Amino acid sequence: MTTPEAKVIRRRCARVLLADEDDRVLxxxxxxxxxxxxxxxVTPGGGLDEGETLEEGAAREVFEETGLRIDPGALGPVVAETEGDWSDSPDLVIRSRDAYFFLRVPHFAPARDRLEDIERAEFTEARWLSLDAIAEADALVFPARVAGLLKGLMAGATPVAPVPIPWGAWTWDPDRGWTATERAPILDR
Structure with a gap:
């Protein structure tokens, strides 16, 4: 729930689960x-620019947020999807539909110099986490829990179709403050 006069924006997002050679995820x-x-x-990724494909948007977001250049064609298939509402103010609701890619990369130190001002303020640091650490923190991963998905991907299992994963973001509730908006996973398109 948000304020009755909240603005609603629909947003298509592309996200990338970057895994290094030691099975840590950024x-x-x-x-x-x-x-x-x-x-x-927060997983690397964000909203698509007008005219971008999911792959192009994912590659651009990874570069902007980490400094790592990736070829959009190297991303492979979308491995998961989620959707739901979130907000970072009482007056705005983002109705987001997110697609996830999985990509193995050599370990690197992310560069923060291309982050937008709001991202620089929000992202305290970049961390490479093991599967165990992600499982422990899974309820805190925005916008969706990814531990279960990552276990299969790390073992080399690429899903035939995108796996629906539960939404786990939050919106502003005027009676309770920030409130989780978790809902059932995507079942059909």
Missing amino acids: LFYSRDYMGPGVEYY
């Missing part, structure tokens, strides 16, 4: 951005 860590003591992880 996630951005945030603390205190949404409120004192509130912490969470």
